[in-house]
Every structure is written in C-alpha cells, then in structure tokens.
Amino acid sequence: MKNKISELLDHVEKFTSEKLEQVEEFRIGMLGKKGEITRLFEQFKAFTSEQKRELGKDLNELKTKTLEKINSFRELLEKSQEKTSGIFDMTMPANSEPVGTRHPISIMKNKTVEIFKRLGYVIAEGPEIEDDRHVFGALNFPPEHPARDMQDTFFIEKNPDILLRTHTSSMQVRAMEQTKPPIRIICPGRVFRNEAISARAHCIFHQIEGLYIDENVSFADLKQTLLYFAREMFGKDTQIRLRPSYFPFTEPSAEMDVSCKICGGKGCNICKGTGWLEIMGCGMVDPNVLESCGIDSEKYTGFAFGMGVERLAMLKWQVRDLRLYFENDIRFLQQFGSVI
Ligand code: DAH
Numbered sequence: 001m002k003n004k005i006s007e008l009l010d011h012v013e014k015f016t017s018e019k020l021e022q023v024e025e026f027r028i029g030m031l032g033k034k035g036e037i038t039r040l041f042e043q044f045k046a047f048t049s050e051q052k053r054e055l056g057k058d059l060n061e062l063k064t065k066t067l068e069k070i071n072s073f074r075e076l077l078e079k080s081q082e083k084t085s086g087i088f089d090m091t092m093p094a095n096s097e098p099v100g101t102r103h104p105i106s107i108m109k110n111k112t113v114e115i116f117k118r119l120g121y122v123i124a125e126g127p128e129i130e131d132d133r134h135v136f137g138a139l140n141f142p143p144e145h146p147a148r149d150m151q152d153t154f155f156i157e158k159n160p161d162i163l164l165r166t167h168t169s170s171m172q173v174r175a176m177e178q179t180k181p182p183i184r185i186i187c188p189g190r191v192f193r194n195e196a197i198s199a200r201a202h203c204i205f206h207q208i209e210g211l212y213i214d215e216n217v218s219f220a221d222l223k224q225t226l227l228y229f230a231r232e233m234f235g236k237d238t239q240i241r242l243r244p245s246y247f248p249f250t251e252p253s254a255e256m257d258v259s260c261k262i263c264g265g266k267g268c269n270i271c272k273g274t275g276w277l278e279i280m281g282c283g284m285v286d287p288n289v290l291e292s293c294g295i296d297s298e299k300y301t302g303f304a305f306g307m308g309v310e311r312l313a314m315l316k317w318q319v320r321d322l323r324l325y326f327e328n329d330i331r332f333l334q335q336f337g338s339v340i
Contacts (some may be wrong), residue, residue, distance in 0.1 A: 001040065005058045008036055012066050016073075020081070023073045030066050037063055104336045105206055105325055108313040109188045112208050115232045116186040119225065121210065124185040126174045128192070132161050134170040138292045139249040154192050154203075164192035168209035169249060172285070172304055175211060176293035181300050182214040188309070199321040206309035211285070213295065213302030219252070219284055222303035226282065230258045234316070239265070241276060250283025250304060262318070270318060277315050280307035 012030070017023050030037050040059060044052065102110075113123060136148055147153070147166065156162040171187035187209040195201040212221070223242065230238045239259040247253040257278050260271035267273040282305035287297035310322055317336070319325070324332050 001043065001055055002058070004036075004040065005055070005062050008040075009062055009065065012062070012069055015069060018077070020074065020077045023070055023077065027070050031063070031070075037066060101334055101337050103325075103333060104313045104317065104319070105309050107336055108309050108316065109206065109208065111233065112229075112307075112309070112312070113186055113188055115229055116210060119184075119228070121184045121186040121212075124171055124175050124187045125189060126171050126187070128165055128190055129156070130163060130165040130170050132163065134173045135163060135165050135167070138173040138289065139169055140286050140288045140292070141248045145248065152193055152195075154194055165189075166193050167191055167306060168207040169304070169306055171209050172211045172249070172289070173293055176213065176290070176295055181295060181302075182212075183302070184212050184214075186210050197323065199323065202310070202322050202326065204326075205322075207306055208309060209304070209306045211302065211304045213285065213290070213300055215300060217284075217301045217303060219303070222282060222284070222305070225303075226256055226280075226305065230256075230279075233312075234258055234261055242282075245281060245283075247281055247283055249286050249289050250281075251286045253281065253283035256280050256282055256305075258315075270315075279312060279315065280305050282306070 008030070015026055017026065027035075029035055032038065037059075040062075044055065044059060047055070117123075132148075135153075136145065141147060153166050154164040156164075168187045168189045168191060171185070171189070175183055175185050175187075189207065189209075190204060191207050192204055195203050197203060210225075212225070223240075226242075227240050230240045238261070241257050242254040243257065245253045245255040255278055257276035259265045260268065260275050260277050262268050262270045263275065265275040267275050271277050282303065285302040285304050290297040290300060290302070310325055313319060313325070314322070
C-alpha cells in the first residue's frame with residue numbers, strides 16, 4: 001500500500017489540464033466510487049491498528065492533495081471560461097470613470113496668465129524657498145520693515161537669510177538680474193505667511209506678479225494694462241479705480257479696485273456697501289529696485305503689480321471661506337466645472 005500511495009501522489013503532482021472535463025475524469029478516477037483512492041480506503045479498513053497508524057497519515061495526505069489539485073484547476077478553468085464565454089457582454093455600456101475638475105485656484109491662475117500672455121507677457125517661475133535679498137533687500141524694504149518680522153515670515157531655522165517667500169515679487173528681482181529689458185513677465189506661485197488660519201487668512205496662498213520694464217513705460221501704460229485685464233476677467237463693462245497706496249518697491253504705488261459686479265456699483269454686502277472691490281497692488285518700479293538689480297534707472301522705467309489668486313476666485317464665485325480651497329471637499333470642488 002505504501003508504494004501505491006507514493007505512486008498516486010506522484011500522479012497527482014504531475015496532473016495538469018486545460019479542460020474542465022479532464023479534471024472531472026481525474027476526480028472520478030481518484031475519488032469516485034471505484035476510484036483509486038476510494039479503493040485504498042476500502043482496503044485500509046481491514047488493516048490492523050498498527051498498520052493503520054503507519055499508513056493513515058499518508059493516505060489522508062494523498063486525499064487532501066488530490067482535492068486541492070482538483071479545486072485549483074476547477075477555479076482556474078472556470079474563470080477563463082467565463083472570460084471567453086457569453087457571460088461577458090461586449091455590447092454593454094462601460095462604467096464611466098469619474099473625471100475630476102480643475103481646482104478653482106488653478107482656473108483663476110490659468111485665466112489670468114492667459115490674459116497677460118495675449119499682451120506679450122511670458123511666464124516666469126522661481127523658488128519658494130528664497131533669500132532675504134530677493135524677497136526684501138533688493139525690493140527696497142528697509143532693514144527694520146515690519147514685513148521682515150518673524151510674525152509674518154517663515155524663516156528657516158538657524159539661518160535668518162533663508163526664508164519662505166512672502167510674495168511673488170521676489171520674481172521681479174530674479175527676472176531683472178537674469179535678463180535685460182525689455183522684460184514682460186507674469187509669475188504665478190505659492191507664497192507663505194505666518195498667519196493664523198481663518199475664513200479670511202491662510203498661511204499658504206497664491207499670488208500672481210506682473211512686471212514690465214522698458215524705455216518710456218508710464219503710469220498710463222499700467223492703467224491701460226490693468227483695465228484690459230479687469231474687463232477680460234470680470235466683463236466688458238467693468239470699471240477700475242486706482243487709490244494711492246504704499247509699497248517699498250514701487251513709487252508711486254496704488255491699489256486697484258474693480259466695480260462690484262454683484263450690485264453693479266450700487267453697494268452690497270460683498271463690496272461692503274462701497275460698490276468697489278480691491279483686487280491688487282501696483283505701481284511704478286522704484287528706481288532703487290532697478291538699480292539694485294543692475295538696470296539703468298535713467299534709461300528704463302517699468303511697472304509692477306501683484307494680486308492674490310484666492311481673493312480673485314472669492315470675488316468671481318463669492319466664496320466666503322478661504323479654507324474651502326484647501327480642504328479638498330469634492331462637493332465644493334465640483335462646482336467650478338471648467339477645464340481651462
Ligand atoms: N507684493 C505685494 C503683496 O504681497 C503685492 C504687490 C503690490 C506687488 C504692489 C506688486 C506691486 O508688484 O507693485 O502684498
């Protein structure tokens with residue numbers, strides 16, 4: 001019996017099949033009423049208990065291995081039959097894959113960049129981890145300026161010269177250092193400020209900076225450029241106004257408002273009753289900035305402007321809480337639909 005068991009074990013191990021019928025034949029031959037293994041079990045009954053002890057384990061092992069083999073082949077062959085048989089209906093409509101939408105910040109960024117590209121601006125991008133010179137020094141920030149304070153700026157520990165940029169104006173410096181006028185760049189990017197997160201403030205947000213340097217660039221050019229942008233972005237009947245302001249890197253400096261689209265300038269709670277919405281800072285590049293970037297301020301003039309993308313999107317879609325942009329709640333994100 002011992003020899004027979006090992007002979008059958010060998011047979012089971014070598015068995016392979018590509019057809020379910022063959023597997024069934026194999027099962028009958030081994031475990032059917034008159035099958036080889038069934039017969040061994042019959043003989044086993046007549047053995048002495050000593051013989052049973054010796055052979056029982058081997059016989060059971062043979063049976064288990066045979067069953068395992070049969071089951072694994074059945075499973076394999078049934079699966080491949082399903083694939084090729086009529087169960088798979090080729091004419092059935094496919095399950096559609098859900099397609100995401102662009103993030104509102106990306107939509108606004110792309111739209112803005114695209115408007116300025118039409119005016120001949122090219123995209124310039126640069127590092128988020130910057131040094132003091134590019135973020136403050138070359139932009140005419142005096143050493144004691146509050147923007148350099150720890151309260152606003154994330155400094156890299158141990159080296160106060162290395163910091164996370166607080167505005168994309170740092171790209172003005174990089175562009176002027178690297179290229180000769182005429183310069184016409186638009187710089188979208190992430191900026192960082194050490195602010196408590198609330199509905200109106202976040203420690204990470206997005207800005208778009210613009211810079212135009214050439215001979216004879218005037219404030220009138222700045223105004224016309226921004227008017228074009230405002231009308232392309234918010235509609236043909238949009239009005240703008242420039243209010244005097246202060247930035248260390250521009251002189252004169254201004255803040256630009258656009259007429260409120262919600263109330264048509266009459267005053268509502270979005271524009272806080274004024275009829276105007278502030279959207280960016282701008283001005284003529286300060287001669288000190290030109291000089292510290294190696295540009296002759298006698299020959300060249302230029303203008304710069306900078307805006308917050310979250311704010312633009314808030315005004316466009318009346319989003320009331322900045323935090324929504326960063327929570328990635330699909331119900332919020334799906335509402336903007338566009339794929340610009
Ligand atoms: N960098 C300024 C800020 O973060 C925005 C700004 C104002 C940029 C005036 C400019 C500018 O280029 O001319 O608030």
